Every structure is written in C-alpha cells, then in structure tokens.
Amino acid sequence: MSTTEETNYYEIAISNLPLNGYFTYSSKISLKPGQRVHVDFSNKSYLGYVHERTEKPEYKTKEILEIIDKESYLSKKDMSLIEYTCDKFHTPPGKIFDLFFPPGKLLKKIKYLYPVDSKSILSETTRYDIALKKFGKEQILNDTDKKYSKELFSFIAKNNYKKKSEKFLEINIPLYNTYNYNLTSNGEKIVDFLLSVEYIDENELIKKMALKSRSSIKTLLKNKIIKYKEIEKDDENWNIERIKALTPEQENIYKNIFSNFLGIHLLHGLTGTGKTEIYFKLMEIVLNKGYQVLYMVPEVSLTPQLLARMRGFFPGRILGTYNSYLPNNQRVSNWLDAKEKNINILVGTRSSIWLPLDNLGLIIIDEEHDTSYYNQNNPFFDSIDIAIKKAELLNIPLILGSATPRIDHYQKALDKHFYLHELKNRPKGKLPEVEIIDMKKNSGSFLFSARSLNEIKNNLKKNLQTFIFVNRKGYSNYIVCQKCGHIIKCPNCSISMSYHKSKNIFKCHYCNHSVFSFTECPECKSKSLIARGYGTEKVENEIRKIFPEANVSRIDKETIENNKKFEKILKEISLKKIDIIVGTKMISKGLDFPDVGLVIVLDSDKLINIPGYYSNEIAFQQINQVIGRSGRGKKGRAIIQTYNEENELLKNAINSEYETFYNNEIELRKNFAYPPYMNFIQISIKNKDEKSSLEDSKRYLMEFTNLNKSISQIFGPIKPFVFKINNEFIHTINIKAEKNYQINYPEVAIKSRVEIVVNPYGNIL
Ligand SMILES: [Zn+2]
Ligand SMILES: [Zn+2]
The missing domain is CATH 3.40.50.300 (P-loop containing nucleotide triphosphate hydrolases)
Structure with a gap:
C-alpha cells in the first residue's frame, strides 16, 4: 500500500447485492484487485471488493471509507474466475466475491476501549463506537491521552485447535472490567491476548506468552476470568485401512490418467468399482510433489467415511474440511489453514471450489452427476463448470468421477474434449x-x-x-378431507403440506412453515382430515x-x-x-x-x-x-x-x-433443442403480488426480445407448476439460445425480483 498524490478511482463490487455491475469510488491510497474495503452505498456502510482501477468518472464519486485487507487475498487468476462466472451465469459480482471468503469475521477488526485507571470515564471494556456515542469524541480523546484507557483491537486470528490437546481457553466474561481484578502482568497479557483470539489451546498459549509455569493460568481459572472451552472434534480415530493394491483394471486407468496428467478426465465407473482407489493413487503423486489437493463431495454426509479412508491411506498428511455445516469460527480457521498451505488435502462441498488455495495441484470431483454441485439459489451457478475453468486457469488436472456421468460431460468426453476412462468390474462383490x-x-x-x-x-x-x-x-405427503376433497396447502406456497407424526405438525417442505396438526377441515368443518401418501x-x-x-x-x-x-x-x-x-x-x-x-x-x-x-x-x-x-x-x-x-x-x-x-x-435433447445442444435459460420474475409478477414478466420479456432479436426460441410468461413460494408469485420466461450466442440481459426498471438460471440442473423450481 502506498499513498499517492493523485486520487485513484476503483470499480467496487458491493457484498451480497443482487445487482449486476460495479460502482466507482475514489481512494487516496492505491489498491489491488480483490482487496476488501468498506464503502458508503445509499448511506449505509457496506463491505465491498476492489474489481479494478478505472478512469475518473463524469459524476461525483464517494471516497472509500476504510480498507480492510492490507493485501489482497485474491490472485489474478481468482479475478479471472470471477469475470468468467459473472459472464457465463450472469451473476451479481458482489455475490461471487463473497463466495471466496468464509462467512463471519475473517480478520475483521473491532476496536474496543478498556479502562486501565480508576479515573477513566469507562467502567468496563466498551466498543469504541458505543463509547464515542456515549461520551463524545473530546472526552474519549482526553481519556486515552491521559492513558486512563487503552485501545484494543479484537480480531479473529488463527486458532490452532487441531492440536492434540483438547484444553482450549477462552474469556469467561465476554468484555469484562479489567481493572476490578488485581491482575498480574502475566494475567493481563493473557487476558489481552484471549480477547483478541476468541480461544486458544492451552499449550499454545503458554508458548506464545513465554510463560514459565501454569500458575497465572490457574489463578485466572480460579477467579473465573477465563475458562475451558469444549470443542467437538472430528473423530480422528475412525481409520479405514489402506487397500493393498490396485486391480489390473484400476492400475491401467491410473496409468492412463497419469500419462496425460492435465486437462479434464472423466472417470466413468459403475458403483463399487473402486474409483476412490484411483483418486488416492493420483493424489499421492501430487502430494509428494508438495502440492495441495481439493477433493469435492456432493454432500457433507460423505466426509466422515472419506476422511476415515484418507487417514488410512495418507498417514501424516493434514486433512481439512470446508462446508457450510462447520461452525463459522472453524470455517475461518480452516480457510486460513488452506490459504497458508497448512492443509494438504481439503475435502469440501460445492463452496470449497472458491477457496483461494495458492498451491493447488489437483481437483477431484466425486459423484460429479450430483445436482448439489449446482447452486440452487442466487447466485445460480454450476460449480463443476467453475472447476473446469479453475483447472484451466491454474493449469492443473481435474478428475470427474461418476457411475452415471452428467449427459453434457459424457458428450464432451465422447467428443474428446475430456479424457474418458471406463471402469467396469467390481473388485469385491458383484452388481446386485x-x-x-x-x-x-x-x-x-x-x-x-x-x-x-x-x-x-x-x-x-x-x-x-x-x-x-x-x-x-x-x-405423509399430503392431508386431504375425505368429505369435500380439500387439500391442506401452505399459506405461503402453492404446495400441499406434509404430516410429521413425531412432532405432530403439518409442514411445508418448500418454506419450512409448520403448524400444529388439526383434524377439522377448514372448508367443510367436518372432522374427516386424513394423511395420504x-x-x-x-x-x-x-x-x-x-x-x-x-x-x-x-x-x-x-x-x-x-x-x-x-x-x-x-x-x-x-x-x-x-x-x-x-x-x-x-x-x-x-x-x-x-x-x-x-x-x-x-x-x-x-x-x-x-x-x-x-x-x-x-x-x-x-x-x-x-x-x-x-x-x-x-x-x-x-x-x-x-x-x-x-x-x-x-x-x-x-x-x-x-x-x-x-x-x-x-x-x-437434440430433437427438443435442450442442453448440451443449446443453452437453456430460465428467468423467474417474482413478486408478492400476482398481477405485478405477470405484468413485470411481460415487460421483461419485451425488452429481452428487443435486445436479442436473433434468438427465435423465447417462451413465456409461463405460470409454473409451483407458482407461489414463500409468499412470492412466480412467472417464468424460458429461452433456448445457440451455444455461442452472447445473450444481452436487459436492466429493466421493475419492482419484481429477477432470477436468472443458465442451464439449470436439479429441482430449481
Ligand atoms: Zn372438507
Ligand atoms: Zn411453504
């Protein structure tokens, strides 16, 4: 970071904003693409990401409020991946930048003030902005100038809680009154440190603070200033033994892949034929060269068994996981570990494709046919498509494996865009x-x-x-009145509710709305409701x-x-x-x-x-x-x-x-002009008001048609089978476009929400 004389202008993507495009802000400090900042957007402070430097615009611009990252966490290639995704899937850039970072407070700074002298106006540790409101700037400055209170930055730093010990320490009272306790200088140091890291392994703390004994920790524990924290750990004892050797068929495929160890390899192997063994052997090569491996699974439920097998196969390698089920704190820590090359093998779901791994040497996507690889809500994108682009940018191999490959991928393999490998025999057992x-x-x-x-x-x-x-x-699937035929529907969605006996509720599987079950039909008042299906x-x-x-x-x-x-x-x-x-x-x-x-x-x-x-x-x-x-x-x-x-x-x-x-x-697919022969784009116009949803979709359709005159296959507006979800009415427009046609999406001034899905895969509506 260097201060320059002139003002710089940057295109900024606003975090979590469902709008396409960037916004220009100025900065006296020169910034790099990917750096995170705070900006004022419609009079509120927002997280933003630097996209790139731009010319001074005609209109007046606001200055960037604050720079969050000293350096950019994102590489040039990461930036290219963002460009690619926004272009291909027409996703809002802010939402794609968000995917690169773990949720929560990654190295987020919070400024506190804490009293160190009884003359301080503060009685306890207080957030700086709150203290400022309460006492005013002058009083606060006076307090800090006279050293009655001290500033403290709290950020979430790295926690090494993977270590063997399970003794983690944390502050017992979140923001406590420091000077009320007679802390020793060591005690004060420990408390200061714990305030800034959330929690830490006890041995790690002793090392970091250069403590000669545990006595100050003991005292703090006794006075209930700090306490032990319980953390659920992965069961590291579940270890599945390494298989002895590959079968001749597996060996053959392994050698074939290895001899062309670049590009995309599609491994088509019937269930139980041992695709994993081949992945593992290939991973071994990459790991031995000092690179990291990203291993993607469709669902988090597959990780425990996979990790157990990896522990057996790769003793001594550091395994990490990344998925949305992890507590935020652990996600942040694993993110940093992955980024800082402290993890050899990262096992993750869809979201892990965005992790900025600097030393990545191989991507494996198992069960590649699974619909969960397609992000089924805004931003809609196909993470396998992203992985293919990522592998190309990084110039590393990507292996897709499945017993039932995706139609589009198998076609690519047959057309020799991917390498195809067929695995047919189960080494153990037989097809049922x-x-x-x-x-x-x-x-x-x-x-x-x-x-x-x-x-x-x-x-x-x-x-x-x-x-x-x-x-x-x-x-049951639905509840129906035996007398009048009325079906109980969710008040928010156009879908029938299911009966859940153990909780005795009616529940909607679209929006999770639930009510206590009842027996009287709301239509004819007879007590003839029964659960069907x-x-x-x-x-x-x-x-x-x-x-x-x-x-x-x-x-x-x-x-x-x-x-x-x-x-x-x-x-x-x-x-x-x-x-x-x-x-x-x-x-x-x-x-x-x-x-x-x-x-x-x-x-x-x-x-x-x-x-x-x-x-x-x-x-x-x-x-x-x-x-x-x-x-x-x-x-x-x-x-x-x-x-x-x-x-x-x-x-x-x-x-x-x-x-x-x-x-x-x-x-x-060919006869009906569906993917992979054509691109299929589904545009949903959603509004709380049914009429507005229809009107807006007509307007959108008109402008879309004007902008894309050479597309002949535009259908809509269509009222879908499930036409109401979460109190929003839906109308859709479906488009079939030539593969190489660059679609122009209009920015239409309508109040309805517009959702665009390119080549949907799975139950999106
Ligand atoms: Zn009835
Ligand atoms: Zn519902």
Missing part, C-alpha cells in the same frame, strides 16, 4: 441382482409388496443389512411394527440435523448395530457398506416424474445409485416397486445400461 415388483398386482400391504417383506425377513436371518429408499421425508417417517413406523426385533434407523434431513449425528449413525451402520435403514437420497450417495445385502426402492415412480428437461437424467442416476448400495461386500439384491414396470428408463437404470440410456437421452 435386481427384481421389479409390479405394484398393480401386489398382494402385500399398501407400502410393501409381499415379496419385499419376505426378502427383508430372509436378509435379517442372514444377518445382513437392508436399505429402504423413500423419496419423501415426513409421515407416505414418507420416511411412516415407513419407519411400519417397519418397526412388522419387525419389532430389528434395529431400525431413519436417515433424512429431519433426523440428521448435523454432521456429528450423521457420523454416529454411519459408524453404527458400519459396526452392524443397525439392521434396517430407512432413508431419503441421503443414503444413496456414495456410501460404502459391505454388509448391505438388500436395497428396496419403495416409490420409484416419483423419481421418474419430476419436472425439467433433466428429469430423466436425474431419475436414472438416483435409481442407479440406490441399487449400487447393495452387494458391495458379497452378492446383493435389490427390489424396485413400481406401477410402471414397462418404463424404459427404469429398465436401463436397473441393468446399469448407461450407454443405452445416454444414447436415448442425447437423441431426445
């Missing part, structure tokens, strides 16, 4: 034997066919585990009734509130303490348990009928993934209950006929 049950001819109960129940019984006898897959969580909770109840001797667990978003709970259940499954697991798609993703002998898919039909051009693709993947959980150790079985036993897609999924499915699907 699959049986389709025609529920129209079912002799069993409403939920289970007689055959399914019989197979569960046999499986229990053999001391093997059973997975039961249900598409919906909750007890079923979800995981009802299936769990039924199973417990039918098999009272079995240990049953349920895995869905309701039962697994956090990572720790999930880790616990996973461990119980692997220790065979659970016989039957009822779950949603959370159980279908990449988990590997050798003793699952039977998988039952209860409602496969629901998977097949989701809206969107990608619906077949996702249905195929999910059915294939669920079946793949079976027979990973020995021979396994799978049963699929359906009312559409002739469905082509179902048949292909069951036979793991990816190529057949791909050929059918790509033909369909």
Whole structure:
C-alpha cells in the first residue's frame, strides 16, 4: 500500500447485492484487485471488493471509507474466475466475491476501549463506537491521552485447535472490567491476548506468552476470568485401512490418467468399482510433489467415511474440511489453514471450489452427476463448470468421477474434449441382482409388496443389512378431507403440506412453515382430515411394527440435523448395530457398506416424474445409485416397486445400461433443442403480488426480445407448476439460445425480483 498524490478511482463490487455491475469510488491510497474495503452505498456502510482501477468518472464519486485487507487475498487468476462466472451465469459480482471468503469475521477488526485507571470515564471494556456515542469524541480523546484507557483491537486470528490437546481457553466474561481484578502482568497479557483470539489451546498459549509455569493460568481459572472451552472434534480415530493394491483394471486407468496428467478426465465407473482407489493413487503423486489437493463431495454426509479412508491411506498428511455445516469460527480457521498451505488435502462441498488455495495441484470431483454441485439459489451457478475453468486457469488436472456421468460431460468426453476412462468390474462383490415388483398386482400391504417383506425377513436371518429408499421425508405427503376433497396447502406456497407424526405438525417442505396438526377441515368443518401418501417417517413406523426385533434407523434431513449425528449413525451402520435403514437420497450417495445385502426402492415412480428437461437424467442416476448400495461386500439384491414396470428408463437404470440410456437421452435433447445442444435459460420474475409478477414478466420479456432479436426460441410468461413460494408469485420466461450466442440481459426498471438460471440442473423450481 502506498499513498499517492493523485486520487485513484476503483470499480467496487458491493457484498451480497443482487445487482449486476460495479460502482466507482475514489481512494487516496492505491489498491489491488480483490482487496476488501468498506464503502458508503445509499448511506449505509457496506463491505465491498476492489474489481479494478478505472478512469475518473463524469459524476461525483464517494471516497472509500476504510480498507480492510492490507493485501489482497485474491490472485489474478481468482479475478479471472470471477469475470468468467459473472459472464457465463450472469451473476451479481458482489455475490461471487463473497463466495471466496468464509462467512463471519475473517480478520475483521473491532476496536474496543478498556479502562486501565480508576479515573477513566469507562467502567468496563466498551466498543469504541458505543463509547464515542456515549461520551463524545473530546472526552474519549482526553481519556486515552491521559492513558486512563487503552485501545484494543479484537480480531479473529488463527486458532490452532487441531492440536492434540483438547484444553482450549477462552474469556469467561465476554468484555469484562479489567481493572476490578488485581491482575498480574502475566494475567493481563493473557487476558489481552484471549480477547483478541476468541480461544486458544492451552499449550499454545503458554508458548506464545513465554510463560514459565501454569500458575497465572490457574489463578485466572480460579477467579473465573477465563475458562475451558469444549470443542467437538472430528473423530480422528475412525481409520479405514489402506487397500493393498490396485486391480489390473484400476492400475491401467491410473496409468492412463497419469500419462496425460492435465486437462479434464472423466472417470466413468459403475458403483463399487473402486474409483476412490484411483483418486488416492493420483493424489499421492501430487502430494509428494508438495502440492495441495481439493477433493469435492456432493454432500457433507460423505466426509466422515472419506476422511476415515484418507487417514488410512495418507498417514501424516493434514486433512481439512470446508462446508457450510462447520461452525463459522472453524470455517475461518480452516480457510486460513488452506490459504497458508497448512492443509494438504481439503475435502469440501460445492463452496470449497472458491477457496483461494495458492498451491493447488489437483481437483477431484466425486459423484460429479450430483445436482448439489449446482447452486440452487442466487447466485445460480454450476460449480463443476467453475472447476473446469479453475483447472484451466491454474493449469492443473481435474478428475470427474461418476457411475452415471452428467449427459453434457459424457458428450464432451465422447467428443474428446475430456479424457474418458471406463471402469467396469467390481473388485469385491458383484452388481446386485435386481427384481421389479409390479405394484398393480401386489398382494402385500399398501407400502410393501409381499415379496419385499419376505426378502427383508430372509436378509435379517442372514444377518445382513437392508436399505429402504423413500423419496419423501415426513409421515405423509399430503392431508386431504375425505368429505369435500380439500387439500391442506401452505399459506405461503402453492404446495400441499406434509404430516410429521413425531412432532405432530403439518409442514411445508418448500418454506419450512409448520403448524400444529388439526383434524377439522377448514372448508367443510367436518372432522374427516386424513394423511395420504407416505414418507420416511411412516415407513419407519411400519417397519418397526412388522419387525419389532430389528434395529431400525431413519436417515433424512429431519433426523440428521448435523454432521456429528450423521457420523454416529454411519459408524453404527458400519459396526452392524443397525439392521434396517430407512432413508431419503441421503443414503444413496456414495456410501460404502459391505454388509448391505438388500436395497428396496419403495416409490420409484416419483423419481421418474419430476419436472425439467433433466428429469430423466436425474431419475436414472438416483435409481442407479440406490441399487449400487447393495452387494458391495458379497452378492446383493435389490427390489424396485413400481406401477410402471414397462418404463424404459427404469429398465436401463436397473441393468446399469448407461450407454443405452445416454444414447436415448442425447437423441431426445437434440430433437427438443435442450442442453448440451443449446443453452437453456430460465428467468423467474417474482413478486408478492400476482398481477405485478405477470405484468413485470411481460415487460421483461419485451425488452429481452428487443435486445436479442436473433434468438427465435423465447417462451413465456409461463405460470409454473409451483407458482407461489414463500409468499412470492412466480412467472417464468424460458429461452433456448445457440451455444455461442452472447445473450444481452436487459436492466429493466421493475419492482419484481429477477432470477436468472443458465442451464439449470436439479429441482430449481
Ligand atoms: Zn372438507
Ligand atoms: Zn411453504
């Protein structure tokens, strides 16, 4: 940072602002792209990011209020990635800059004043801005000039809490009155330090403060000025043994990738064929050269098992995690560790692609078909697309792996834009034997066919585990009046509410609105409301009734509130303490348990009928993934209950006929001009008022058409199937544009919210 004579002008992206474009501010100090600042935006202080230097504008500009980072945390390549993302996905730049930083207070400075003399006007440590308001500038200056009070900066610094000791110290009273206690000089030093770091490992503190003994810590503890903090740690004892050697097929692919260790490699391997072993061998090479590896998983639920395997394979390497389930404090710490190269392997979800890892040598994206890699809310973007760009910018290899690759990626591989590797044989176990049950001819109960129940019984006898897959969580899908047919709907969304028996509530799965359950129909006042359809909770109840001797667990978003709970259940499954697991798609993703002998898919039909051009693709993947959980150790079985036993897609999924499915699907996409042949853009106009949503979407449509005269396929405004979410009415405009066509998005002065999704993937609406 250097002070210059002349004034500089910078384009600034405003944090979390849903608007496209940058705003110009001036600064006497020269700044670098990526540096964080505070600026005045419509009379409020906002976090902003320097985009680039610009010319002095015609209009009057405001000066940057404060510079937060002394240096920029972002590289030139990070800046290019931001440009790319905003261009491709038409995302607001401020929202993309935000993704590069952990949430919360990364090195955020808060200024405090604390009294050091009884003559001070302050009676306790106070935030500077509050003290200023209370006493005025003059009095405060007087106080500090006379050294009655001292300034203190608190920032969140690095916490080394990964260390073996679990004794972490923190201040007991958040902002306490320092001089009321007779602190020794060591005591004062410790307190000052703890105020600025939140908490620290005890041994680390002793080292940092150069203490000769623990006595001052003991005194502070005794006087309750500081205390021990309890931190939940990852279970570092879960360690899965390293596999001995690769199979010849794995070895072959490993060598092929290694011989072209750049660009994008798509590893298409059926479930259970050992993709992970190949990743690990490649990672070893990169790690030995001193580079970092980013390993992405679709869902945080996959990390405990993966970390356990990594501990076995890479003893001594430092593993780190990054996902939104981590407490903010730990996210900040892991972010800094990753940035400062203190982490060798970073395992993360979608958000980890933005981490500014300076020493990155390889990116691996496992289960690359998963829809969770597409950010399903504003800013909408495809993190695999971002990863491809990132790998290209950094000139490092990227490996995508899946049993059911995304249609667009497989096409790229067949067109030789990606390297394609096919892995076909399971090293252990076999692909399961699959049986389709025609529920129209079912002799069993409403939920289970007689055959399914019989197979569960046999499986229990053999001391093997059973997975039961249900598409919906909750007890029932909807509540209906038997007399007048009225369906209970969410007051905020145009969608029926589900019944949750354990909490006795009606709940909306779109906005989480819930009410205590009632029995009287709000329409005809009869007491004839009944719950129809079923979800995981009802299936769990039924199973417990039918098999009272079995240990049953349920895995869905309701039962697994956090990572720790999930880790616990996973461990119980692997220790065979659970016989039957009822779950949603959370159980279908990449988990590997050798003793699952039977998988039952209860409602496969629901998977097949989701809206969107990608619906077949996702249905195929999910059915294939669920079946793949079976027979990973020995021979396994799978049963699929359906009312559409002739469905082509179902048949292909069951036979793991990816190529057949791909050929059918790509033909369909071509005929209907969908991705990957064309770009599909979905624009949603949202407003609390239904009429305004329609009017605004008509205006947007008109201006869009004017700006993009050569696009012929523009459809809308359309009232979508779910036309109201969270009290907002929705109208959509759908566009099909040539791949190389540069779309011009209009800035229309309308009150409605405009959301743009480019090539959506997954249930966005
Ligand atoms: Zn009724
Ligand atoms: Zn709702």
